[in-house]
Amino acid sequence: MLHGNAIVGQSGGPTAAINATLAGVIRGAFDCDAIDTIYGAFNGVEGMLAGTICNLNEVFANRDDLRVLCATPAAALGSCRKKLPKLDDEAGKATYEALVEFFKKNNIRYFFYIGGNDSMDTVAKLTAYLADKDWEMRVMGVPKTIDNDLVGTDHTPGFGSAAKYIAATMQEIIRDTAVYTVKAVTIVEIMGRDAGWLTASAALPGRICDVTPDLIYLPERTFDMDKFIEDVNAAFAKHPNVVVAVSEGVRFADGRYVGEGTQSGATDAFGHKYLSGTGKVLEQAVRDRIGCKVRSIELNLMQRCASHIASKADLDESQCVGAAAVMAAANGESGKMMCYVRDGGDAYSVHVESGDIAQIANKIREVPDEYINAEGNGITEAGIDYILPLIQGEPEQFYENGLPRHFVIKR
Amino acid sequence: MLHGNAIVGQSGGPTAAINATLAGVIRGAFDCDAIDTIYGAFNGVEGMLAGTICNLNEVFANRDDLRVLCATPAAALGSCRKKLPKLDDEAGKATYEALVEFFKKNNIRYFFYIGGNDSMDTVAKLTAYLADKDWEMRVMGVPKTIDNDLVGTDHTPGFGSAAKYIAATMQEIIRDTAVYTVKAVTIVEIMGRDAGWLTASAALPGRICDVTPDLIYLPERTFDMDKFIEDVNAAFAKHPNVVVAVSEGVRFADGRYVGEGTQSGATDAFGHKYLSGTGKVLEQAVRDRIGCKVRSIELNLMQRCASHIASKADLDESQCVGAAAVMAAANGESGKMMCYVRDGGDAYSVHVESGDIAQIANKIREVPDEYINAEGNGITEAGIDYILPLIQGEPEQFYENGLPRHFVIKR
Numbered sequence: 001m002l003h004g005n006a007i008v009g010q011s012g013g014p015t016a017a018i019n020a021t022l023a024g025v026i027r028g029a030f031d032c033d034a035i036d037t038i039y040g041a042f043n044g045v046e047g048m049l050a051g052t053i054c055n056l057n058e059v060f061a062n063r064d065d066l067r068v069l070c071a072t073p074a075a076a077l078g079s080c081r082k083k084l085p086k087l088d089d090e091a092g093k094a095t096y097e098a099l100v101e102f103f104k105k106n107n108i109r110y111f112f113y114i115g116g117n118d119s120m121d122t123v124a125k126l127t128a129y130l131a132d133k134d135w136e137m138r139v140m141g142v143p144k145t146i147d148n149d150l151v152g153t154d155h156t157p158g159f160g161s162a163a164k165y166i167a168a169t170m171q172e173i174i175r176d177t178a179v180y181t182v183k184a185v186t187i188v189e190i191m192g193r194d195a196g197w198l199t200a201s202a203a204l205p206g207r208i209c210d211v212t213p214d215l216i217y218l219p220e221r222t223f224d225m226d227k228f229i230e231d232v233n234a235a236f237a238k239h240p241n242v243v244v245a246v247s248e249g250v251r252f253a254d255g256r257y258v259g260e261g262t263q264s265g266a267t268d269a270f271g272h273k274y275l276s277g278t279g280k281v282l283e284q285a286v287r288d289r290i291g292c293k294v295r296s297i298e299l300n301l302m303q304r305c306a307s308h309i310a311s312k313a314d315l316d317e318s319q320c321v322g323a324a325a326v327m328a329a330a331n332g333e334s335g336k337m338m339c340y341v342r343d344g345g346d347a348y349s350v351h352v353e354s355g356d357i358a359q360i361a362n363k364i365r366e367v368p369d370e371y372i373n374a375e376g377n378g379i380t381e382a383g384i385d386y387i388l389p390l391i392q393g394e395p396e397q398f399y400e401n402g403l404p405r406h407f408v409i410k411r
Numbered sequence: 412m413l414h415g416n417a418i419v420g421q422s423g424g425p426t427a428a429i430n431a432t433l434a435g436v437i438r439g440a441f442d443c444d445a446i447d448t449i450y451g452a453f454n455g456v457e458g459m460l461a462g463t464i465c466n467l468n469e470v471f472a473n474r475d476d477l478r479v480l481c482a483t484p485a486a487a488l489g490s491c492r493k494k495l496p497k498l499d500d501e502a503g504k505a506t507y508e509a510l511v512e513f514f515k516k517n518n519i520r521y522f523f524y525i526g527g528n529d530s531m532d533t534v535a536k537l538t539a540y541l542a543d544k545d546w547e548m549r550v551m552g553v554p555k556t557i558d559n560d561l562v563g564t565d566h567t568p569g570f571g572s573a574a575k576y577i578a579a580t581m582q583e584i585i586r587d588t589a590v591y592t593v594k595a596v597t598i599v600e601i602m603g604r605d606a607g608w609l610t611a612s613a614a615l616p617g618r619i620c621d622v623t624p625d626l627i628y629l630p631e632r633t634f635d636m637d638k639f640i641e642d643v644n645a646a647f648a649k650h651p652n653v654v655v656a657v658s659e660g661v662r663f664a665d666g667r668y669v670g671e672g673t674q675s676g677a678t679d680a681f682g683h684k685y686l687s688g689t690g691k692v693l694e695q696a697v698r699d700r701i702g703c704k705v706r707s708i709e710l711n712l713m714q715r716c717a718s719h720i721a722s723k724a725d726l727d728e729s730q731c732v733g734a735a736a737v738m739a740a741a742n743g744e745s746g747k748m749m750c751y752v753r754d755g756g757d758a759y760s761v762h763v764e765s766g767d768i769a770q771i772a773n774k775i776r777e778v779p780d781e782y783i784n785a786e787g788n789g790i791t792e793a794g795i796d797y798i799l800p801l802i803q804g805e806p807e808q809f810y811e812n813g814l815p816r817h818f819v820i821k822r
Binding site for chain 2: 010014043046072073074075078079080081164167168169171172173175176177178179180181186204205207208209210295297298300301302304305306307308309311388391392393394397399400401402403404405406408
């Protein structure tokens with residue numbers, strides 16, 4: 001067994017579950033005989049290079065605080081967007097040498113990195129660099145992204161909570177817009193530049209409740225403005241309040257993002273092109289070509305930080321995958337990413353395995369054809385079957401004086 | 412005692428508490444000896460004119476469903492924006508006659524109208540019209556608006572839940588934006604055309620948690636773009652992530668709404684002026700004049716429909732005020748609006764009284780000077796003291812298969 005200290009960092013965009021994974025890693029380290037102290041690096045690898053770290057054994061002397069950490073949005077250790085230099089880049093060598101010096105100085109034998117594609121790239125590069133150095137060490141990646149677009153894992157930690165927020169909010173918005181009898185269109189813009197998983201979650205109320213968006217557009221299908229206007233007009237045959245869910249990443253046939261807004265030719269006084277957002281572009285199209293009441297809503301940052309309506313399934317799994325990373329490393333694995341594998345059978349269950357980062361990094365997992373309807377404007381039952389288990393359950397919350405209490409790691 | 416049936420309707424924009432008030436009216440009617448059957452009018456007075464009503468004694472044969480109704484957003488009976496004609500308008504006489512015919516036909520002696528200014532106007536006109544007609548009847552208004560801008564009541568049903576959503580979301584957004592070390596501005600646009608109550612709620616996390624927006628701008632103060640840029644630059648001295656809460660209704664000294672976006676001169680291909688919204692205008696100003704990373708977020712409809720994070724205090728009071736309207740009517744009152752009166756003393760408590768609609772209608776209650784800081788860019792402790800009790804407590808929720816279950820009144 002490789003004895004020593006451990007360090008954990010967070011990187012990339014926050015999610016409602018990235019702190020649950022952090023809690024899992026910390027619990028795993030506390031329970032691991034090979035690990036003496038687990039440190040936290042503030043702002044990912046930047047913290048390791050700057051020496052801004054904290055002792056998590058001290059921060060979580062009261063283990064109950066880990067429960068509050070699970071209910072805390074954003075990244076409690078802070079984040080960064082730093083990519084390590086290429087291994088054959090002479091100028092970048094100093095960065096790796098500084099990291100190894102840091103590891104040696106603090107007797108760090110285990111490094112856990114919670115993040116997206118860039119973080120997995122860091123794990124892969126660092127493992128390769130350390131291979132022939134005189135410092136034995138285990139480096140493990142734990143994925144996170146609300147986008148659910150990583151290959152090699154059934155789904156990503158953080159996606160279930162974002163999907164639950166989107167589904168619950170869609171239900172509320174549809175009920176809100178249905179109170180009037182006047183013809184109106186409501187367009188809800190949802191995150192997802194390259195894959196439509198989050199937007200597909202808007203379909204969930206259709207299975208559970210009596211409401212569903214009329215139209216759902218994903219980046220996996222080419223967006224056609226004439227067809228969109230036709231679809232909206234057809235939906236008015238059913239009811240006066242049409243609700244549309246659209247991914248921010250939909251593109252026209254020529255590859256332009258719909259949200260570029262270039263078709264309106266709008267510029268400001270300085271000649272800047274107006275980046276109006278996908279929802280705003282569709283709103284303007286409905287106003288110009290149908291002429292009814294129309295509103296667009298951008299779910300924005302709330303999709304990734306609304307921890308007050310996180311998915312218990314997601315937070316539970318996110319803790320498990322963090323603890324599993326520690327166990328795998330203690331058992332000798334390194335340079336791997338932890339993945340969810342969905343078990344077969346009628347009832348949903350997953351187990352965690354380690355996967356080969358090289359097979360996984362820098363690829364996009366799109367929504368498959370069988371989850372999108374033939375018209376390209378809705379989600380199939382198979383798609384709903386896939387997402388539904390991931391939003392189940394309401395996690396523990398710690399309200400105090402009317403607001404959720406979060407755990408803050410002080411610097 | 413005036414015996415007969417009752418009818419209840421909802422009008423104006425939805426809130427997360429308007430169905431709690433409906434539940435209160437229904438419970439009050441069930442418990443009132445003078446009322447045999449309580450009907451619901453679909454889409455307010457429009458439903459009474461069209462004869463589209465339902466029997467609420469049958470709909471709520473299972474009284475437990477009233478608990479689920481309280482946790483349901485939007486207006487379960489649908490809404491309308493209809494204003495009754497002026498009383499001295501000959502052409503409008505037919506509307507009043509049709510209403511009285513409807514009341515007589517269904518032996519309706521009690522009418523409860525849950526709504527905003529327009530609904531209170533309906534209550535006042537109908538009471539005046541009925542004064543010399545051969546149909547004795549009691550008409551009562553129950554206020555609702557997330558805007559909290561009605562005079563004559565300490566606060567409005569629906570405001571507390573919207574304030575809780577805004578405060579909780581601000582806390583989450585501030586934590587989310589704080590994870591990076593890069594200079595960035597996040598602008599959150601909050602509802603409130605004429606009064607800044609909702610935007611003031613963004614200050615609540617400052618009392619409860621360790622975070623607060625750096626700058627808060629209300630429509631009660633003239634907005635100055637140069638001062639705004641100065642304020643943002645000054646806030647950067649404290650930390651790299653500046654968060655701004657701004658009311659959609661802020662105006663320049665010349666009276667123009669900031670959200671008119673005319674200062675950018677943006678027009679689309681058809682020459683339409685681009686109505687970009689207050690947040691977008693400030694976002695563009697930061698981009699042009701400070702040049703750092705900037706994002707704007709509109710809380711949009713979620714402010715009024717996010718019943719999954721409603722305030723228990725608000726829902727409880729909203730039920731009480733509904734039941735109190737029934738009791739007041741049974742005791743002979745008519746043409747009144749139910750109001751909250753805050754009791755003195757250290758601990759928060761309110762009681763319900765009926766108020767004179769004529770004194771209340773068509774006036775705007777603004778945020779008073781003592782709740783706004785001297786610089787006009789923040790909320791005082793007195794302001795927080797006023798709002799804080801209104802967001803307390805988490806109401807009962809009915810999750811099913813991962814999403815909140817709502818109660819739907821079928822047509």
